[in-house]
Amino acid sequence: MSTVAVEVVYRGIFQKSLARNIVRSIVFAARKEGKIGTAFGRYGDSPERNGIPAKQFAIVADTAEELEENLAVYQAHEVDVTINVDDTLCKGVESWAWYGLEPINKLTKPNGTLIVTSRQTAESLIEDIHQREEPFSLSIIPGVPSFSGLWVYKDDHTDVRILGTLCKVCPQLVSLKSMVEAIKDQGWSDLKITSAEKAYERATDRPVEPGEGSASVPFSFELPGWKTMEEGLVIRGQGAGGGFRGGEEGFQPDRNEVFKKWSTRSMRPVVNFETCIKCTLCWLQCPDTCFDVTPDGLFDANMEACCGCGVCEAVCPVPECVTMVNEAEFNDNNSQWEAWQLDKDGYKKWMTVLIEKEKLVERTHGFHHVGQYAEEAANAGDN
Amino acid sequence: MTIAPAQAAMYQEEREELISGSEAIGIACALADVDVITAYPIRPYDTVMQYVSKLKADGAFDCDFIVAESEHSQFEIVKHASAVGARTFCGSSGVGWFYAFEAIAVTAGLRLPVVAMVGNRALDDPGAFGVEHNDALAVRDLGWMLYWVATAQEALDIALLAYKVAEDPRVFLPFALSCDGSFLTHSQAIVNVPTFEQVQKFLPNYDRGRLLLHPDNPITIAPQVNEDWLMEIRRQSDEAMRRSTAVIKEHYEDFKRTFGRGDPSPFIEEYMVDDAEIVLVGMGTLALPARVAVRRLREAGKKVGFLRVKFFRPFATEEIQEALSRCKAVAVIDRDYSYGSPANGGVLFNELRSAMYAASNHPHILNFIAGLGGREVLVRDINGIVDTTQQAIDIGKIEQETTWVAVRE
Incomplete structure (x- = not known):
């Protein structure tokens, strides 16, 4: 039995x-x-x-x-x-x-x-x-x-x-x-x-053993009951948002407080803030509005909103300014811009290592740049 | 009727397959050598059309497979095909089934033996894929036979029975197989697939006889009528549905003889009902957690049974009256709702309570609305239902007729 x-x-x-x-x-x-x-x-x-x-x-x-x-x-x-x-x-x-x-x-x-x-x-x-x-x-x-x-x-x-x-x-x-x-x-x-x-x-x-592993508490939320839920299948829109991290400058949209992202993505964008030309394309094209505008006019991908689609990398006109990196390299959803502010040299070293490592890996899905599929298909014929 | 050699070769030996309820119905269609199948995608019904198109692509099923531009056309096409003598199959789910409603109504009116699968799904809005029975129940008054399936094996078996009953000239009514979304349509189980030879022995060719729409048999169908004709026409359909009860019994016995499996009754399944003080009643895959709960409660010494209503139309009034003739209380579990109905209860509850009005025994009948939108009905939910029902027995009256189970306040 x-x-x-x-x-x-x-x-x-x-x-x-x-x-x-x-x-x-x-x-x-x-x-x-x-x-x-x-x-x-x-x-x-x-x-x-x-x-x-x-x-x-x-x-x-x-x-x-x-x-x-x-x-x-x-x-x-x-x-x-x-x-x-x-x-x-x-x-x-x-x-x-x-x-x-x-x-x-x-x-x-x-x-x-x-x-x-x-x-x-x-x-x-x-x-x-x-x-x-x-x-x-x-x-x-x-x-x-x-x-x-x-x-x-x-x-x-x-x-x-x-x-x-x-x-x-x-x-x-x-x-x-x-x-x-x-x-x-x-x-x-x-x-x-x-x-x-x-x-x-x-x-x-x-x-x-018990106690081994990540001590972080997984995100959860309470579902409303029929007496507390708004009638008529209404979902209230989010507010317009305001300054970056609650400050006066920059911009950050209001986001749904319960619908957040963690393991949905298998890759995440890593941003080189020093080569960014502030063209706004990543911010405009991101389908999940995940970029926050920093007080200095840069764009910080918010990892609680990013689904890892890679559109930002595809639209960025500057080489290696936005690079999609395997999610296995990260252990938190922390702000890259804040890390860069704290230690610009350290951030640059960390970022360079990640980007160089990423170049050695054949991507399991998705494409790195427009036309990559055609290139791979042509090369496949040689093998 | 000639069968494609590749199709015949597929089903020469009895075998086991690991397939979903939808796939089991797809195989039943191939075994019944259905001529015309129409499709239009909607979850969870679409698992049948995917599988039929796969069988066809593999050469394992030779049929006309038409992907229509809407559910309405989907049901119109099989209606016409059935009128000219083709064996037909189609299906839908939720609001897709509703979009076809004009065609669904006239199919029964014209006495056409179309067989359809309803992959039970909650009606939009809100958009939801999970099972509720309201979609299929909407045809309950129109002359469709309605059957609720509990397992993938039963889906295959009853699909074969459906053709035999629907195409019997004493009946000539359409037949809908209701399959709970997810639990049947998307779950794979071990299914015994019979041989062509067995099926051919059981299921004769569809013969429309004198009603065949064909140049050799010049007839007109679907006329316009007025008040001087309609009552007689409705009474004919009523009589056909009444006759179907005996026809179902006859053909189900034949099914059991041919395939060596089946329940004592085609209409209801009685699970430990005989000496039960409390009988739970439900349809479809609700039977699975219900049977588990009954077994555990019996081990604890509680006399509980479960009655599954298999055919909702025709409704087995006498069998149900008889089965519930000894118990003290009945708990009807509806996976549906009927806003503003008597006791604000479910469809099955009101139907069953009406049937019991003329019975010799009048147990307390309580209603529980559960598992809407595909929410799992758990053994602990059923234990709660039994407790509430026991209270009615203990105090000798029903304090609350309808209870919503496991709903967040």
């Missing part, structure tokens, strides 16, 4: 097929052992938006009656294993349906496992993960996030490496043998079976 639940936390659309392959394979493998299961996505995440955090689930049980306890739900109420296929989501999960910022391990049972695909060290990931009172294990599968699109699938074996690891860290779910059979049944190559078996052999886990 047992029920085992697994969730996959992923970037909407870019990793939808990856998540689907994982949860379906779990149910197929469990079926090999006479168990019964269900696979589903969190309905509130759908229709998925590019890059917005989303979840899919696999729940398997020994009997249909036991499984019934987990049906007709939007999401599993707790899981034995959380699989995070983009390490920037260790900072937390934000659905576009907006439930606030939820810790990555919110649903993970005490002593459960969090599997993350990442090039970061366990210590670096734990810095991002919210502290909790119950211990859990962290299992890292080395690799960059596997991103593709709605109609294409990057078959880089991330799916089977996760499935192999899963069989090791959660043996009560299914055996590796059953998983290998399920992989075979889906017509996947022998090479993928080898990848699953290697991942099984190499799987490690690092216990995470």
Whole structure:
């Protein structure tokens, strides 16, 4: 008599097929052992938006009656294993349906496992993960996030490496043998079976004790009741705003106090305030009005409003004045302009390192400049 | 009717698939060899059209698949196709279903056996994707048979039954399969897919007979009439709906013989109702948490049962009267609302209370509005419903007829 639940936390659309392959394979493998299961996505995440955090689930049980306890739900109420296929989501999960910022391990049972695909060290990931009172294990599968699109699938074996690891860290779910059979049944190559078996052999886990991790309290809010909510489906507009950080000079728009951004973005803009020519394009074109105008007429991207779309970088006419940098490099939403004001040389060094590092990384999604797609497509022919 | 070889090859052996309720209906359409399918996207119904177009692209389903420019045209096209003898399928959700309403009304009026799937969704505004039953319930007075599905397997099975019942010349009425958005349309479960051979044995070809709109059978349909004709025409439809009860029973027995599965009754599911003092009543996937709650309460020694209304039309008045003839109190859980109705209650509640007026036993009947907009109905919510209902038994009267469950004050 047992029920085992697994969730996959992923970037909407870019990793939808990856998540689907994982949860379906779990149910197929469990079926090999006479168990019964269900696979589903969190309905509130759908229709998925590019890059917005989303979840899919696999729940398997020994009997249909036991499984019934987990049906007709939007999401599993707790899981034995959380699989995070983009390490920037260790900072937390934000659905576009907006439930606030939820810790990555919110649903993970005490002593459960969090599997993350990442090039970061366990210590670096734990810095991002919210502290909790119950211990859990962290299992890292080395690799960059596997991103593709709605109609294409990057078959880089991330799916089977996760499935192999899963069989090791959660043996009560299914055996590796059953998983290998399920992989075979889906017509996947022998090479993928080898990848699953290697991942099984190499799987490690690092216990995470209570109190380890980020001490920040995840953002949450109270929903109104029917007696306190305004009638007529009215949403009041925001005020025009005023001076920068409440001062006399500059400008900062009023923003919705509950709808804020954290892990929605996988990249964020880094601004070189010294080369900025104050052309206003980033401020004008940002679809989320996330730039605040500083007293000295510069533009400071407010990280509680930025969704990481990269429009500012695309419209900025000055080379490397606005650069999108992987979100994994940051641990807070603090103001860049304020950091620059405090220590201009230090900021410049920090920024230069980030930008140079970013140049070495092949972007997993999005494009750095207009025409990049055409260039990449032309180069692809040579390979 | 000839079947494309690739389509026939897909369903030679019984097999299991991991599919959603919508996908199960898509497969049922292929097994029933539906001729004309129309589509127009709206969540959560659109999961059927996506799957049908995939089956068609894979060569696993040979049908005319028409993506219309609106729901109204979508339902008009199948109405006409059905009149000329084509087996048809379409569907919609929420306000999309309402946009087609003129066509939906005339389909029943013309006695055309269209089968539609309603992916139950809250009516806009506010825009919401989650399940409420008000969309499908809006056709309850028009001559559509209405069935609420609880599992993906049942979606496949009842889709096959729907064609057999709707196309029976004793009935010739359209059939709507209501599927809870998300819980059925977007959740994958293990489903047994039968073979073509089994389905062909069960389901004869659609024969419109003397009503076929065809040059070889010159007829006119859909005339204009006045007060001197209409009552008789309405009475015919009324009689067809009355006849459908026996036809459903007959064909459901046949279904069970052919496929080896099914409940004792096609109309209602009784779960531990026999000796229950409190019977919960609901439709669709509400059955899942309700059955779990009943099992746990039984373990604690409480005599509780659950009755699922499967067919809302035709409403199984006598079976429901009989099933509730021994209990002390009934708690009707509505995933719908009917503003300003008697007791400000839900549609199912008022329907069931009306049915029980003529019954020999008059249990207390309480109403609970729950799970609107797709909010989960949890086991603890159901425990609360049972507690409130027990209070009515204890004090011998109902203090509050309708209660909204888990609503923030």
